[in-house]
Amino acid sequence: MASRKNDSKTTRQTTRRSFIRTAGAAAGAIAASTAMPARSYARVLGANDRIGLGMIGCGGRGRYTLTQLKEMQDAGTNIEIVAACDTYRPRLQAQADLYKAKPYADHRELLADSRVDVVSITTPDHIHGYQVIDAVQAGKDVYCEKPVTHWRQFELTKRMTAEVKTSSRVFQLGSQGMSNPAWQQGRKLIADGVIGQPIHAECGYFRVGDWGEAGMPIDDPNAKPGPDLNWEAFLGDSPKRPFDVSRYFRWRLYEDYSGGQATDLYPHCLTPTLFMLDVDMPASAVGSSGKYRYFECKEREIPDTANLLIDYPEKITVVVLGTQGNNFFGADEMGSVGRAPTIRGWEGTLSFTRTEIIFTPAEGSKSKPQRWPVPHAEDLKLHYQDFLECCRTRKQPRSHIGLAFRTQTALQMGVLSYRHGKTVRFDKEKQTIVV
Ligand SMILES: NC(=O)c1ccc[n+]([C@@H]2O[C@H](COP(=O)([O-])OP(=O)(O)OC[C@H]3O[C@@H](n4cnc5c(N)ncnc54)[C@H](O)[C@@H]3O)[C@@H](O)[C@H]2O)c1
Numbered sequence: 360m361a362s363r364k365n366d367s368k369t370t371r372q373t374t375r376r377s378f379i380r381t382a383g384a385a386a387g388a389i390a391a392s393t394a395m396p397a398r399s400y401a402r403v404l405g406a407n408d409r410i411g412l413g414m415i416g417c418g419g420r421g422r423y424t425l426t427q428l429k430e431m432q433d434a435g436t437n438i439e440i441v442a443a444c445d446t447y448r449p450r451l452q453a454q455a456d457l458y459k460a461k462p463y464a465d466h467r468e469l470l471a472d473s474r475v476d477v478v479s480i481t482t483p484d485h486i487h488g489y490q491v492i493d494a495v496q497a498g499k500d501v502y503c504e505k506p507v508t509h510w511r512q513f514e515l516t517k518r519m520t521a522e523v524k525t526s527s528r529v530f531q532l533g534s535q536g537m538s539n540p541a542w543q544q545g546r547k548l549i550a551d552g553v554i555g556q557p558i559h560a561e562c563g564y565f566r567v568g569d570w571g572e573a574g575m576p577i578d579d580p581n582a583k584p585g586p587d588l589n590w591e592a593f594l595g596d597s598p599k600r601p602f603d604v605s606r607y608f609r610w611r612l613y614e615d616y617s618g619g620q621a622t623d624l625y626p627h628c629l630t631p632t633l634f635m636l637d638v639d640m641p642a643s644a645v646g647s648s649g650k651y652r653y654f655e656c657k658e659r660e661i662p663d664t665a666n667l668l669i670d671y672p673e674k675i676t677v678v679v680l681g682t683q684g685n686n687f688f689g690a691d692e693m694g695s696v697g698r699a700p701t702i703r704g705w706e707g708t709l710s711f712t713r714t715e716i717i718f719t720p721a722e723g724s725k726s727k728p729q730r731w732p733v734p735h736a737e738d739l740k741l742h743y744q745d746f747l748e749c750c751r752t753r754k755q756p757r758s759h760i761g762l763a764f765r766t767q768t769a770l771q772m773g774v775l776s777y778r779h780g781k782t783v784r785f786d787k788e789k790q791t792i793v794v
């Protein structure tokens with residue numbers, strides 16, 4: 360087993376001067392990611408080796424993930440939080456101090472740290488794709504938060520997918536709901552022909568509140584770009600704009616950095632739906648959206664209601680519905696923030712509750728109603744465990760890159776459709792989105 364010495368706190372603490380130096384280097388690092396140094400080669404992880412983890416992004420999700428990882432470590436999972444990165448120094452320093460991790464202002468410096476075997480990417484959406492590419496090129500396995508990219512970054516999504524595949528690094532998308540074994544069973548039931556030819560699937564995400572956007576905390580209303588905050592690295596490939604404290608801390612309100620609920624929330628329900636249907640790329644998508652409840656927030660650019668119709672060449676329509684104005688989710692007992700898929704086939708329908716998969720025959724079908732018990736298990740720790748196991752076995756995790764690519768392309772098409780007010784198609788030959 361490779362043992363890892365704990366650096367002393369003094370050597371791990373970033374000084375203001377070192378942050379200035381690395382923050383300066385990180386400016387423009389995101390957009391320049393294609394110019395990464397030659398590929399690095401990773402340590403081959405044995406079954407008993409301790410996995411060194413680097414957290415990129417120490418905001419809300421990064422902090423929560425670290426608490427979960429620490430609990431996993433305390434319960435016996437052989438990992439160690441060895442490094443952290445953030446473009447806002449106070450957040451970085453707090454997490455680095457808490458976990459005695461080495462702080463980095465620039466993700467590329469964290470990637471060059473040989474103690475880091477795997478990275479968690481929990482930065483804003485528009486930064487993910489570049490950091491994933493940099494990470495796999497640096498020989499690191501990646502757990503990347505959903506959405507895998509931003510709604511306007513289809514070409515980047517394609518490039519990132521190719522990079523991950525050629526790198527043979529392990530990649531898990533952070534759609535933790537995929538840890539629910541119901542989806543594996545649903546996929547098998549569909550493949551076994553229980554519902555006949557699938558024709559229609561419905562899923563969605565309903566909740567009340569704009570706390571996820573307008574409610575994001577502004578840590579310091581007087582924060583300014585400089586030694587403690589790297590605005591350029593935050594902007595990445597988004598339009599260049601003068602610093603705006605709300606844009607930095609409440610980025611989910613703005614289209615430059617967020618796709619609203621379509622890309623923020625729908626990966627949670629669409630990933631299992633596409634996994635069960637086992638469909639390839641979409642043929643077309645139609646979307647509608649609006650600001651129907653939270654229209655008074657003047658900074659809010661993204662909708663609070665979005666509905667997408669996605670058609671597949673396999674002759675299946677997938678409907679993704681949702682609003683943040685009401686959280687009723689039907690009588691499916693799946694919890695107040697989700698809407699489990701309903702999958703209809705020529706012979707019958709599969710619906711999913713917290714405890715069961717239910718088969719209801721279609722009119723005229725000779726099949727009998729059936730129910731199968733399922734242990735409901737949507738959990739970040741289980742999803743992370745799957746990722747860490749795959750880092751050791753080199754197997755493909757549940758939310759693998761191909762599934763992440765197909766899910767994100769469908770969502771990008773839906774967003775482009777409602778933004779342009781027209782049907783958006785996918786050109787299979789050219790592997791491109793046609794608006
Ligand atoms: N799976 C889930 O259920 C779930 C839940 C919440 C958030 N998320 C995802 O996690 C991601 C982060 O969300 P959040 O709520 O933590 O946002 P946040 O704003 O709280 O955190 C993002 C952090 O990234 C830092 N950052 C910005 N640009 C950076 C860069 N170039 N390099 C390094 N650090 C940079 C910011 O300073 C900030 O601290 C989002 O993509 C979000 O969709 C997933």
